[in-house]
Amino acid sequence: MAKILCVLYPDPKTGYPPKYARDEIPVIRSYPDGQAVPTPTGTLGFKPGELVGCVSGELGLRPYLEAHGHELIVLSDKDGASSEFDRHLPDADVVISQPFWPAYLTEERIAKAKNLKLALTAGIGSDHVDLKAAAARGITVAEETFSNSISVAEHVVMTALSLVRNYLPSHEVSNRGGWNIADCVSRSYDIEGMNFGTIAAGRIGLAVLRRMKPFDVHLHYTQRHRLPSDIERELNLTFHETPEALVKVCDIVNLQLPLYPSTVNMFDEKMIALMKRGAYLINTARGALCDRDAVVRALESGQLAGYGGDVWFPQPAPADHPWRTMPNQGMTPHISGSSLSAQARYAAGTLEILQDFLEGRPIRPEYLIIDRGNLAGTGAASYKLA
Structure with missing residues (x-):
């Protein structure tokens, strides 16, 4: 028997379950790159x-885990030694x-x-795990790659x-x-014709670029591994060797890179000073990429x-976090990847990984981190790891 410790965000203040706005969600059968959606065995x-x-x-894990003799502890109290x-x-x-929590x-x-x-991320992004320490201990780290990538990409477009x-x-x-029309439009512009750049064009970053193309913006990107030339031609992308080169020419900069020691506070005073005056910065990756x-x-x-x-x-x-009250911001709690649509996929993926791990089968390579x-x-x- 295994003990599974699951940390989730608190229930709605209005009570659980909520009254849902819709009776159903669309069925997604595969991701844009052809990867299959989660395929756990049995009933969700x-x-x-x-x-x-x-x-x-x-x-939705309790029926499976308890039917197989495992213990499930679910809580939200996660901070502090007590x-x-x-x-x-x-x-x-x-x-x-x-x-998100x-x-x-x-x-x-x-x-x-x-x-x-096993340290399992329900969603994508495992930087809350000390990966070097996990690797040294031989702990498997996994997440549901692509489960909420499109959800986050949609949030970026909405924010822009x-x-x-x-x-x-x-x-x-x-x-x-x-009815203060003049006050409202004195800071309102068309996005058409602007230069939009993303720092990192992996699953989420590329999905953002694809969704921004119909707005007739000029698209830019930078990352360690350059995209294939056919994608660059398809989206009319401009590649930049460095983030510094990209931010100098873009009106909107989107951060989509992982957080590791070398990227903490990447957007500090010096980097922001390189940006065009009046540029917009969007960050759905990790807060610590930016100097608060x-x-x-x-x-x-x-x-x-x-x-x-x-x-x-x-x-x-x-x-009292100053991002709550600073001017001209569009901050939300960490919700971009936790829409009800996304939850259906990452919860199913969590079950799939648990089933494979507990029943001695290999975890899909695309889900593995360590x-x-x-x-x-x-x-x-x-x-x-460094």
Whole structure:
């Protein structure tokens, strides 16, 4: 019997289950690159479209796990040495956590987790796990690659349009009963003709570029591995050797790169100063890619016309985090990859990985980050251990 420790965000304040806005969601059978969607065996423990990413939703895992004699502990209290998470961690065989409500598996916590064999991300992005420490201990790290990539890409497009068109302040004018057209449009522009650039063009970054092309923008990108020439021609992409070269020419810059030591605070005062005055910065990757206070200062000075995204550091962000109140921002809690549509896929993928792991079958290579002490699968292409 295995003990599975699952950390999920709290239930809705209005109660669980919520009243759903729709009766069904579209069925997605494969991802844009041809990768199959999750294929767990047996019956799902939820109906697609239900809220399963919160504590009461339990990712729909309980029916399978209890039927096979495993113990499932689901909680949201994850921070501090006296948390429920830390109390259960020492004898947990599997830890499941979401990027939206991450249980940070630090080197110190991994040292205490003597039984830990699998660190599983429900979603994509495993930087809340100390990958070097996990590799040294032989802990498998996995995530549901591509499960919510399109969800995040859609959020980026929404954020870009909201910032450039000054939608959020204008919506508030309407809510307050006003009709201040001049005030609203004094910061509103068309996105058509702008230069849009993404730093990293992996699954999410490329999906963003594809969705931005119909807006008749000029598309730019930079990343370690250049895209195939046929994709560059298809999207009329301009490749830049460095992020610094890209930000100098783009009106909108989208961050889609992983977080590792060399990218922490990549967008600091110096990098932001290279950007066009009045550029927009969008970050749905990781909050720590940006220097918190440098972003605030850039918005206050007008160097940035807007900043939008849904990632913070730490998560959840404290109530006094300055990104909540800085001007010309379009911040949300970390929701881009946790739509009900995305939850159906990453919950099914979590079940698939658990079934393979607990029943002694290999985990799909595209789901692997660390395997047998080394970066593997998606991890080898996306992460560094130093």
